Amino acid sequence: MHTATQTTTPAPATPPSSAHDAPRATLVSVTDLKMYFPIKRGLLRQTVGYVRAVDGVSFTIYRGETLGLVGESGCGKTTLGRCVVRAYEPTAGTILYHSGERDTPAAAIDFARLSQRELRAFRHEIQMIFQDPYSSLNPRMTVLDIIAEPLVIHKRLRGSALKAEVGDLLRRVGLRPEHMNRYPNAFSGGQRQRIGIARALALRPKLIVCDEPVSALDVSVQAQVVNLLQDLQRELGLAYLFIAHDLSVVQHISDRVAVMYLGRVVELARSKTLYSRPLHPYTEALLSAVPSTNPDISRERIILTGDVPNPANPPSGCHFHPRCRYAQDLCQQQAPPWREFEDGHGVACHFAEELKLVGVS
Ligand code: SF4
Numbered sequence: 001m002h003t004a005t006q007t008t009t010p011a012p013a014t015p016p017s018s019a020h021d022a023p024r025a026t027l028v029s030v031t032d033l034k035m036y037f038p039i040k041r042g043l044l045r046q047t048v049g050y051v052r053a054v055d056g057v058s059f060t061i062y063r064g065e066t067l068g069l070v071g072e073s074g075c076g077k078t079t080l081g082r083c084v085v086r087a088y089e090p091t092a093g094t095i096l097y098h099s100g101e102r103d104t105p106a107a108a109i110d111f112a113r114l115s116q117r118e119l120r121a122f123r124h125e126i127q128m129i130f131q132d133p134y135s136s137l138n139p140r141m142t143v144l145d146i147i148a149e150p151l152v153i154h155k156r157l158r159g160s161a162l163k164a165e166v167g168d169l170l171r172r173v174g175l176r177p178e179h180m181n182r183y184p185n186a187f188s189g190g191q192r193q194r195i196g197i198a199r200a201l202a203l204r205p206k207l208i209v210c211d212e213p214v215s216a217l218d219v220s221v222q223a224q225v226v227n228l229l230q231d232l233q234r235e236l237g238l239a240y241l242f243i244a245h246d247l248s249v250v251q252h253i254s255d256r257v258a259v260m261y262l263g264r265v266v267e268l269a270r271s272k273t274l275y276s277r278p279l280h281p282y283t284e285a286l287l288s289a290v291p292s293t294n295p296d297i298s299r300e301r302i303i304l305t306g307d308v309p310n311p312a313n314p315p316s317g318c319h320f321h322p323r324c325r326y327a328q329d330l331c332q333q334q335a336p337p338w339r340e341f342e343d344g345h346g347v348a349c350h351f352a353e354e355l356k357l358v359g360v361s
Contacts (some may be wrong), residue, residue, distance in 0.1 A: 002039075003335065007009070013319065014159065015309065016250070017021070017160065017243045018264050020161075020168060023358065024062035024063055024064065024065060024192075025062065025063045026061075026062060026063075026098050026208055027061050027062060027063045027095045027097070027098055027206060027239050028059055028061040028084065028095060028096065028097050028098070028107070028111075028126075028207060028239075029056060029059075029060045029061075029094075029095075030058055030059050030060070030084065030093065030095050030096075031054070031093055031094045031096070031358055032056050032057075032058055032081055032092065032093040033053055033054055033057045033058070033080070033083060033090055033092070033093035033094070033112070033312060034052070034054055034056055034057075034090060034091045034092040034093050035052075035053050035054035035076075035079050035080070035083050035088055035090050035091055035165070036050040036051065036053070036055075036091045036161070037050065037051040037053060037358070039051060039312060040048055043051045044357040047224060049247065049312050050312065051205070051311050051312045052262075052263050052311045052314065053134040053263055054076045054080050054083060054090070054263050054310060055076075055262070055264050055265070055311070055314075056263075056264060056303045057076075057080060057093075057260075057264060057265050058095075058265070059258055059265060059268060059339075060304065061207060062101060062235065062239065062271045063206070063237065063239055063324050064177065064237045064238070064239055065239055065240075065244050065255040065256065065257050065316050066233065066240040066253050066254045066256075067239075067240070067241050067242065067254065067255070067256050067257070067258060068086045068241070068242045068243075068244065068250035068253065068254030068256070068257040068337060069081070069188060069241060069242065069243045069244075069257075069258050069260060070243075070244060070245060070247055070250050070256070070257060070258070070259055070260070070286065071245070071260035071286075072245065072260060072261075072282050072308050073245065073308075073348070074263075074284075074311075075242045075261055075262060075263070075308060076260055076262070076263040077211075077245075078211055078212075078243060080203075080260070081128070081209040081211050081241060081243050082206075082209075083095070083112070083210075084111075084126065084209055084241060085120055085126050085127070085128045085209050086112075086114070086126075087109055087128070089112075090204050092353050093112060093113050094109035094110050094113075095109070095110065095277055096109070096110055096159065097109050097110075097111045097122065097125065097126070097329070098297045099122065099125060099306075108200045111121065111124060111126070115212070119293055121132035123154075123203075123205075123206070124150070124154050124203035124205060125205055125206050125207065126206070126207045126208075126209065127201075127203065127205040127207075127208050127209070128200065128201040128209045128210075128211060129196050129197055129200050129208055129209070129211065129213045130196060130213075131209045131211050131212035131215060132213055132216050133190075133192035133193040133195075133196055133216065133217075134184075134189065134192065134216070135146070135197060135230055136196055137192055137196065139183060139184050139185055140183075141171070141184075142181055142182065142183055143166075143179055143180045143182055143183075143184070143195055144163065144166055144174075144181060144234075145278065146195060147166045147169055147170070147180070147185070147195065147198050147202055148165075148166050148200075148202075150199065150202045150203050151165055151166070151175035151203070154203055156208040158348045161226045163180070163320050165202070166180050166202075167180065168196075168271070169202055170198055170200040170208045171203055172198065172232070172235075173195070173197050173198045173201070173228060173232075174190065174194055174228060175194055175195070175198070177255040188221075189216060189217050190216070190217055190224060190225060192222035193213060193225050193232075194212075194225070194228065194237065197213075197225075197228065197229070197232070200268050201232070201236070204236075204292050206239060206334055207236070207238070207239045207240070207241065208232040208238055208239075208240050209240075209241045209243070209293075210240050210241065210243060210244075211243045212244055212245070213225065213231045213242075213244075214226060214244070214249060215244060215246060217247065222249065226249060226252060226253055230253060231251065240253070240311070242254060247275075247286055247287065247289070247290050248290055248291070251271055251290075252272075253273060254277055255270065256269065256270050256271060256274075256344075257269065257270075257274045257275075258280060258288065259269050259274070260321055261308075261318045261319060262299055262309060262311055262314055262320075262324070263280050263311055263314075263348075264309060264319065265348075266280045266282055266283070266320065266348045266349070267279060267280040267282075267283045267345075267347045267348070267349075268345075268346045268347075269342075269343070269344065269345040269346070270343065270344070270345070273345055273347075274359075275287060275290075275359050275360050276359045276360065277357075277359055278357045278358075279341070279345065279347040279349060279352040279355070279357065280348070280349050280352070280357075281319075281320065281324050281325065281326050281349065281355065281357065282304075282320050282323075282324070283357075284302065284357040285302040285304050286356070287358075287359050288301050288302040289301060289302075289323075290298060290360050291359065296360075298356070299358065299360070300315070302325070304323050305323055306322060306323055309322065315332075316332055316333070317330070317333050317334050318331040318332075318334075318335060318336050318348075318350070319331045319335075319336055326351060328350075328351070330350055334350070335348075336348045336349050339352065
């Protein structure tokens, strides 16, 4: 039986990691983050409601770790990633970025509240890799221009120093310096994603938000890109927020995993713990779709009925209750609070202690 401590948000105090048991320093702590998009109607374009794409999310990313972020399409994963890199200005909440070696709040900068001008000084610290390597690279720019752009703007590199830096970045991602004079259409999908990674690395960031970085690639190429990301993490001490809907890929790369449903994190734990002992029925349903590696073990596939509800008009109580096979009366009436169990395993479910949910071994 688990013992729980009750908090209103996922507490970022304990830094667990499956790969390293020693506590790690905080890099980014996100607290009660909200991103609401107004719904405008009529001739006067009046605001008649809000799409709550991200609705009160809290989590911490530690230096050098990979935090996986999973959930169905439309759950708010990508919006959350874009808030963290400040492609969107959040409606509310804080994104404390610990830029120095110390991780005290006093040494942190609130990324959510920086003006565009102030952001320029810190933008190099957090970069993003995009899902589609075909559309994320400008087809009219050479690889040199694509990778050099941030170096010219932020580091003011020019001439031979610039080319040497781009050549070095290409080598780091498994391409050759002579590739810099070609255009993106000369490369395969996996090679284009490597170019995108080289561009993201150009400014030596500490955190890279990877938004479905391998989902557009062939399965064999996916493994190569994931291995590259892991090698770069070891060499450069990078942290990743790894957004994906493929739970097998997320399990492979992540130290910890957060599960999102309708704009909220409903479970967060070490990767191994979450996959073997899920505490939220939504996590159990997602895991039931992961192919078993042991043909002797058959697991029930849990089919979630209905679509993800409209984030402009979410269900009462627990947002998952219309699709939850364990729902009781309380679930319709009250939103479950976030509670933390041992080992930093957090969950938002009224009945987490009683349910005996099935994971993957
Ligand atoms: Fe299901 Fe109720 Fe738990 Fe929500 S609180 S996940 S509806 S059992």
